[in-house]
Amino acid sequence: xxxxxxxxxxxxxxxxxxxxxxxxxxxxxxxxxxxxxxxxxxxxxxxxxxxxxxxxxxxxxxxxxxxxxxxxxxxxxxxxxxxxxxxxxxxxxxxxxxxxxxxxxxxxxxxxxxxxxxxxxxxxxxxxxxxxxxxxxxxxxxxxxxxxxxxxxxxxxxxxxxxxxxxxxxxxxxxxxxxxxxxxxxxxxxxxxxxxxxxxxxxxxxxxxxxxxxxxxxxxxxxxxxxxxxxxxxxxxxxxxxxxxxxxxxxxxxxxxxxxxxxxxxxxx
Amino acid sequence: xxxxxxxxxxxxxxxxxxxxxxxxxxxxxxxxxxxxxxxxxxxxxxxxxxxxxxxxxxxxxxxxxxxxxxxxxxxxxxxxxxxxxxxxxxxxxxxxxxxxxxxxxxxxxxxxxxxxxxxxxxxxxxxxxxxxxxxxxxxxxxxxxxxxxxxxxxxxxxxxxxxxxxxxxxxxxxxxxxxxxxxxxxxxxxxxxxxxxxxxx
Numbered sequence: 001x002x003x004x005x006x007x008x009x010x011x012x013x014x015x016x017x018x019x020x021x022x023x024x025x026x027x028x029x030x031x032x033x034x035x036x037x038x039x040x041x042x043x044x045x046x047x048x049x050x051x052x053x054x055x056x057x058x059x060x061x062x063x064x065x066x067x068x069x070x071x072x073x074x075x076x077x078x079x080x081x082x083x084x085x086x087x088x089x090x091x092x093x094x095x096x097x098x099x100x101x102x103x104x105x106x107x108x109x110x111x112x113x114x115x116x117x118x119x120x121x122x123x124x125x126x127x128x129x130x131x132x133x134x135x136x137x138x139x140x141x142x143x144x145x146x147x148x149x150x151x152x153x154x155x156x157x158x159x160x161x162x163x164x165x166x167x168x169x170x171x172x173x174x175x176x177x178x179x180x181x182x183x184x185x186x187x188x189x190x191x192x193x194x195x196x197x198x199x200x201x202x203x204x205x206x207x208x209x210x211x212x213x214x215x216x217x218x219x220x221x222x223x224x225x226x227x228x229x230x231x232x233x234x235x236x237x238x239x240x241x242x243x244x245x246x247x248x249x250x251x252x253x254x255x256x257x258x259x260x261x262x263x264x265x266x267x268x269x
Numbered sequence: 270x271x272x273x274x275x276x277x278x279x280x281x282x283x284x285x286x287x288x289x290x291x292x293x294x295x296x297x298x299x300x301x302x303x304x305x306x307x308x309x310x311x312x313x314x315x316x317x318x319x320x321x322x323x324x325x326x327x328x329x330x331x332x333x334x335x336x337x338x339x340x341x342x343x344x345x346x347x348x349x350x351x352x353x354x355x356x357x358x359x360x361x362x363x364x365x366x367x368x369x370x371x372x373x374x375x376x377x378x379x380x381x382x383x384x385x386x387x388x389x390x391x392x393x394x395x396x397x398x399x400x401x402x403x404x405x406x407x408x409x410x411x412x413x414x415x416x417x418x419x420x421x422x423x424x425x426x427x428x429x430x431x432x433x434x435x436x437x438x439x440x441x442x443x444x445x446x447x448x449x450x451x452x453x454x455x456x457x458x459x460x461x462x463x464x465x466x467x468x469x470x
Contacts, residue, residue, distance in 0.1 A: 065403045066465035068427055098403055098451065098465050134330075134429070139366045140464045142330050142429040212460040238290045238401070239458035 012068045023143025026053040027135045031127070031147035032108075032162035032237075037154035040119040044157070045109035048072060048131060048147065049101065049165055055137045057102040060090035062210055064100040064217045068108060075128035079116030088109045088172035089257040090208060091248045101208055101219045102135075108169040119153045174225045174250045174257040182229075185247050185264045192234040192247060192264065195226070202253045206231050207260070209249040213239040283352030293457045296415050302358075302396050305386035306375040310356065317413045319445060320354045323385070323423075324397065324466060326367030326405035327377055330429040331333030331463035335406060336381055340433040341423075345384045348445060357385040362469035367405065368392060394468040404463035408441050412448055420442040421459030 027050050034045040048070070050058055059067040074082040087109065090101040119125070131145045177183065182197040192215060197200055205223060209215050221233035248261045298300050301311040312320065323341070325391035326332050335341040345355050359374065369377065371426035374388050391397055400409055400420075424437035444454045 034312065066463060068429075068462065095465060095468075097401075097468065100465070132428075136464070138467065139328065140330060154315065205409075237290045239460070241293060241458060 003022065007138065016144060016195075021181050022135065022141075023135050023141040024145075026056040026137070026141065027051065027143065029131060029133075029143075029145050029147060031129050032165065033149060033151060033160050034163055034166045035157040036151070037157040038115050038119065038125055038151045039154060040115055040156050041117040042157075043092075043114045044110050045110050045166060045195075046071045046113050046127065046129075046149065047162075047166065047169075048106040048129060049162070050107050050109070050133075052103070052105055053109075056135050057091075057093055057104045057137075058107070058133055058135050060101040060103070060191065061085070061087045062208070062212050063104070064093075065116050066100040067102065067140070070112065070133035071228050072109070073130040073201040075130065076113070077125045077127070080125075080127070081114045082220070083112035083114075086112075086173055088169055089174060089252050092208075094204065094218075097218050101201055101217075103211070106165075108165050110166060110169065112155040115153075121153055121155065122148050123153045125153060137223070161257075166263060171255075172257060173218070174259045177251075177258045177260075183251070183260060183262060185234075185262050187243060187264050192236060194232040194234065194251070194260075195229050196251075197229045198231070198253065200227075201228075202230055204231070206252045207232055207234060208246065208252070209234075209251055211248060212235050214244060214247065285452050291409075291417050291420070293417050293419060297411055298399070300396055300399060302313060304389055305369075305371045305378070306387070307371065308387065310387050310389060312411070312415075312417050314441040315354045316415060317409050318354050319348075319413060319448065320356065320411040321348065321441065321445075322400065322402075322409040322411070323355065323357050324402040324407040325357045325388070326358050326361055326464060327369065328466060329405045329464035332367075332405045334429050335423060335432055335434070336383070338434055339382075340431075340434050341406075342381065342383050344439070344441060347441075349384060349386065351445075351449070353445065354459045355385040357383070357388040358396055358402070359388065359389055360391040360394045360402060361467040362394060363392055365467035365469075366464075367467055378399070391470070394466070397466050397468060402461075402466050404461040405466060406463055407461035407466070410441065410444050410448070418448055418454050419457055421456075422462075425459070426459070427462035445467040447459055 005155050030049045032049050036114050057068045061069050091104050093100040127149050128145045132144050184195050186193045216235040216237050222233045224231045251258045275445050299313045406423045408423050412418045424435035424439045426437035440456050447454050
């Protein structure tokens with residue numbers, strides 16, 4: 001009997017070790033606040049901070065060739081409203097022939113929360129976030145987590161101890177392009193061409209499309225220099241069967257991210 | 270058996286000449302690969318029939334979603350009963366997740382009650398690269414004339430949750446139903462979702 005038991009446990013051992021390899025072991029998630037209290041009717045930023053084990057990554061809103069972006073469902077006190085995720089620009093994670101868009105090491109997915117006008121001073125408000133996410137190295141593990149944060153209601157709020165992670169994320173959030181810069185997009189053959197007139201002329205560019213299946217994620221993005229402008233060449237996805245009227249995404253120029261939402265002209269076809 | 274394998278590897282290297290990904294609406298080139306029973310399977314053998322290609326990795330949570338729920342097996346049975354050829358393709362390289370030997374794959378098919386026409390072993394990733402297979406699962410449909418009519422996800426809900434299967438639109442069934450009815454495929458491409466195909470580095 002004992003022999004049988006040991007025999008069967010030996011057999012189960014590899015399955016048991018597999019079963020305990022959970023997403024939790026490779027990513028620590030925490031719900032954090034930029035400030036130490038809730039002020040009625042004044043929006044505050046909360047965020048999910050992912051601390052990823054070396055070699056592991058999670059995904060941007062457009063995950064690229066594989067993977068899946070994290071999703072947050074909020075369970076908020078009455079009258080509170082949550083905005084959408086402020087996605088920092090991602091890294092291009094390459095395992096040829098595939099390329100994913102995601103985050104390694106640490107990322108903060110911040111969200112604006114608007115509390116109602118009427119809140120009892122000194123009350124404690126409980127905010128719950130349900131997260132579904134995928135972490136991958138050479139293998140992928142889906143994870144689910146319920147995170148809770150309780151903050152007091154006060155007339156004035158100060159910085160929380162987590163303020164630094166919000167501050168260090170700020171430069172990675174896409175912002176509007178400076179007035180005076182020009183960007184245009186054209187569809188030409190099997191390419192989209194983004195032409196930029198910036199001061200000084202940009203030389204270090206990378207484009208991350210918001211929509212999957214518009215550009216070939218794995219194809220290199222090449223730059224050509226024109227008089228007074230530069231042009232980024234993006235190979236179209238072979239899944240793109242119809243013309244698109246708009247291209248949306250994030251243009252990263254020398255480490256600063258800018259929002260792009262422009263019409264695609266067919267004129268230069 | 271071993272000789273056979275090396276022969277098929279040598280042949281499949283020839284496929285790498287077609288480095289360009291296949292495009293929906295265009296004819297696909299012929300391919301051949303060795304299945305888990307040691308038989309050579311050629312696409313051209315099946316001209317006149319619909320052929321489904323299903324990229325597979327038995328350890329990937331997205332693949333497991335569709336196998337542990339029985340969804341993939343149901344699709345295989347339903348469409349094979351209606352005359353469709355169904356190839357499960359495994360492009361995981363040796364040492365990487367999802368790589369299986371022929372006996373391991375046969376044991377898996379039996380244990381899971383999976384009923385593809387054949388499971389094609391592609392450890393060099395040549396067939397995967399020919400089709401630009403990105404994820405597991407990643408589905409392709411070739412029509413009786415040898416034209417690619419679908420390239421994309423198995424369904425419309427890109428998650429690992431089995432509970433999403435019932436409410437998702439299954440793009441493979443939709444495309445086969447439409448094409449068999451002589452209608453155009455309403456969703457001919459979609460973003461395939463899943464784990465990356467574990468190609469040899």
